[in-house]
Amino acid sequence: MFQPMLLWSDILIFILLFSLIAFFINLSRNPVARARWRHVFTTRIGSGAFIVIVFYVLIAVLDSLHFRTALPPVEGGDGAVAQEADGTVHYSQDVRSVLDIILHDLDSQDEKTYSAPFALYSFAKENQESDAGYVIRAFPRLEHGGKHIVRDEEHVLDIWVKTARAIGLTILPCLLVIFLHSAWRRRKPPVEHPLPWTVIYTTLTILVLLCGWVLNLSQYYHILGTDKVGQDVLYQSIKAIRTGVLIGTLATLVTLPLAVVLGISAGYFKGKIDDVVQYIYTTLNSIPGILLIAASVLLIDVYIETNPEQFKLISERADFKFIALCFILGVTSWTGLCRLLRAETLKLSQLEYVQAAHAFGVGNWRIIFRHILPNVNHIILIALVLDFSAFVLAEAVLSYIGVGVDPSMASWGNMINEARSELARDPVVWWSVSAAFILMFVLVLAANLFSDRVRDAFDPRSVHGRV
Incomplete structure (x- = not known):
């Protein structure tokens, strides 16, 4: 038996998911916007980066x-089962997700302490009794990692055999699906700007092969080793994807309305409105951002400590702090986009077609929505993706200095923070930092590459933006 659990961040991610579905449905009814977005996806880099981003989002949704x-x-004292008089069922305080079920092998095979990737022995020596009865210092055998290996000489060969088997079992369905889809696509009439199907097939195949390889080999080895308390590093880094995706998305969506409304209003209406907006963002920029965020996060911690009755579960407390951090990052990071939009709106408001609209008596808000906003959309879209990348990196920095997400919440920043002392060891425990870095790097790189293609498609000054 299980009880569904909805955290506030879960509700927000499902709202975002349905909003994206509604966006694409509405997009199909707008020929101009559809042509521009099609240009984004007809480029090899744009389509490949988008698939990687969708892959990360899918993991976040499953989690x-x-x-x-x-x-x-x-059981009672006489061996009978003790039950509540009213038949009440009690549930665990541990909140799990569908992703935990998929990654059960990664989550359930904990060791005592550090172990290197694909290792058979622990990374730290322990006192052991030899066959002769002496106490010696040696590396103990791992409890779960490579427990099926009888002789150490079989270790490397076993990894390659299991890798080949995992790839073989995964690639055959991929090739079959690609063949069937290619045959179906050939029966359709050719289009003017076809999608780069070779890149799409290759990217999807690589991701599917990687998933199959991880799920297969995680039954036998710790692919990226274990941390200080013996938890699987790969499991932690995958669980941190939800934190990275959500903090980048939610903080960006908090930034967007503040920057767009204030920036366009200041540039279009000028006068006192412009003075007030400039005063607000100049004052906000004069405060060190890290100090402002740290002070706000500490206030949230104080609120949580003084109101423990509102948070019955550890996950609820961590989720509340996480959403508060997203809001704080968004509120303190809108000034850059606001300045860009103000400057662009000042320029656009002096153009001939805007002056003509004023002469014909067109209302201010209609001019903003018909003439100003469409011409700054490319700036907003680029800033959205770049801010997403910045917030993902900011979470890592904030968690590193101790004012990020709750320590009980999986995040790349917490992994890097916990690995500080590991880098001073001899030999160095490098795999925790490397796992967090690689997954964070791939997400940020895909977002930046995708934003470049969006800029090319939506910038009115570019060839494709004038479609």
Whole structure:
């Protein structure tokens, strides 16, 4: 038995998902916007980067389907099962997700302490008794990693054999699906700007092969090793994807309305409105951002500590702090986009077609929505993606200095923070930092590459933006 669990961040991610679906449905009814977005996806880099971003979002969605499992019945003193008089079922305090079920092998095979990727032995020596009865210092054998290996000489060969088997079992369905889709596509009439199907097939195949390889080999080895308390590093880095995707998206959506409304209003109406907006963002920029965010996060911590009755579960407390951090990052990071939009709106408001609209008596808000906003959309879209990347990196920095997400929440910043002392060891424990860096790097790189293609398609001064 299980009990579905909805956190506030879960609700927000599902709202974002439905909003994206509605956006694409509305996009199909707008020929001009559809032509511009089609240009984004007809480029090889744009389509490949988009697939990688969707892959990360899919993992975040799977990790947002939370539930609590029922606790097992307790036996009484005479061996009978003790139950509540009214038949009440008690549930675990541990909130799990669908992703935890998929990654069960990664989550359930904990060791005592550090172990290197694909290792058979622990990374730290322990006192052991030899066959002769002496106490010696040696590397103990791992409890789960490579426990099926009888002789150490079989280790490398076993990894290659299991890798080949995982790839073989995964690539055959991929090739079959690609063949069927290619055959179906050939029967359709050719289009003017076809999608780069070679890149799409290759990217999807690589991602599917990677998933199949991880799920297969994680049954036998710790692919990226374990941390200080023996938890699988790969499992932690995958669980941190939800935190990275959500903090980048939610903080960006908080930034957007503030920057757009204030920036366009200041540039279009000028006068006192412009003075007030400039005063606000100049004052905000004069305060060190890290100090402002740290002070706000500490206030949230104080609120949580003084109101423990509002947070019955650890996950609820961590989720509240996470959403508060997204809001704080968004509120303190809108000034850059606001300045860009103000400057662009000042220029656009002096153009001939805007002056003509004023002469014909067109209302201010209609001019903003018909003439100003469409011509600054490319700036907004680029800033959205770039801010997303900046917020993902900011979470890592804030968690590194101790004012980020809750320590109980999986995040790349917490992994890097916990790995500070590991880098001073001899030999160095490098895999925790490397795992967090690689997954964060791939997400940020895909977002930046995708933003470049969006800029090319939506910038009115570019060839494709004038479609």
